[in-house]
Amino acid sequence: MNRRYRKTIIAGNWKMNKTLSETRIFADELKSLMGRPKWCEVVLCVPYVNIQAATRLFKDCRVSIGAENCHYESSGAYTGEVSAEMLKELGVKYVVIGHSERRQYYNETDFTVNKKVHAALEAGLRPIVCVGESLEQRELGVTLELITYQVKCALSRVPAEKMRHVVFAYEPIWAIGTGKTATAQEAGEVCETIRTVIRKLYGARVARAVTVQYGGSMNPKNAQELLAQPDVDGGLIGGASLKPDQFVEIINAANQE
Numbered sequence: 001m002n003r004r005y006r007k008t009i010i011a012g013n014w015k016m017n018k019t020l021s022e023t024r025i026f027a028d029e030l031k032s033l034m035g036r037p038k039w040c041e042v043v044l045c046v047p048y049v050n051i052q053a054a055t056r057l058f059k060d061c062r063v064s065i066g067a068e069n070c071h072y073e074s075s076g077a078y079t080g081e082v083s084a085e086m087l088k089e090l091g092v093k094y095v096v097i098g099h100s101e102r103r104q105y106y107n108e109t110d111f112t113v114n115k116k117v118h119a120a121l122e123a124g125l126r127p128i129v130c131v132g133e134s135l136e137q138r139e140l141g142v143t144l145e146l147i148t149y150q151v152k153c154a155l156s157r158v159p160a161e162k163m164r165h166v167v168f169a170y171e172p173i174w175a176i177g178t179g180k181t182a183t184a185q186e187a188g189e190v191c192e193t194i195r196t197v198i199r200k201l202y203g204a205r206v207a208r209a210v211t212v213q214y215g216g217s218m219n220p221k222n223a224q225e226l227l228a229q230p231d232v233d234g235g236l237i238g239g240a241s242l243k244p245d246q247f248v249e250i251i252n253a254a255n256q257e
Helices: 020-033 048-057 084-089 100-106 110-123 135-140 143-154 160-165 184-202 223-227 244-255
Strands: 008-013 040-046 063-067 094-097 126-131 167-170 211-215 234-237
Touching (some): 008 094, 008 244, 040 094, 110 143, 143 184, 167 184, 184 223, 223 234, 223 244, 234 244
Parallel strands (some): 167 211, 211 234
């Protein structure tokens, strides 16, 4: 982490988990365990149906609410979809874009990811843009080339003045929900590559201000080591964000001086 230039963000991604009643229970437990984070911003990206309740439940503490996806159009005949403008009106601050599960199960492409980034920024949301490689791609030795391509695609036509609102999350696909985790060195190398791409596109001043998270089975046991990497500015947390005690441990790891 480098707090001098950029914000540290610990974001939970609940995926398709927790009912409304379970969200209320989680909120009570988290608030009883969590103090007021001094060094990092805490975000919970929750299912659409829980957003309004979560915004209300966490309004009295320093937890921002995010969504797990949005459509790239502002309105139209897109049954079952939700626009960035709709999310903004509900009080959402962040939105996850291009998660590997969206790419795998719903055929999202680098092209649609770019469109969603523009939609989110236009609506005043902060996109958390996910990039990452499969196990096969890592074994082929093309990880850094692939990450470079994904970052360039996601940022196509995004102006420099909007970059302070963009967050990247490196999520190695082989480490999501598997219990496997990239080593701190592997995570640091890819996060450094993401920043290098941004620097080549926008210059050093912009690049050093962009938050780059690590996602992929970050947990209380490995959080401190991962966050010690200079280009890892937080985490996009899956399973551990569903358990208040584990989530708080990760937040505490990010809050250490």
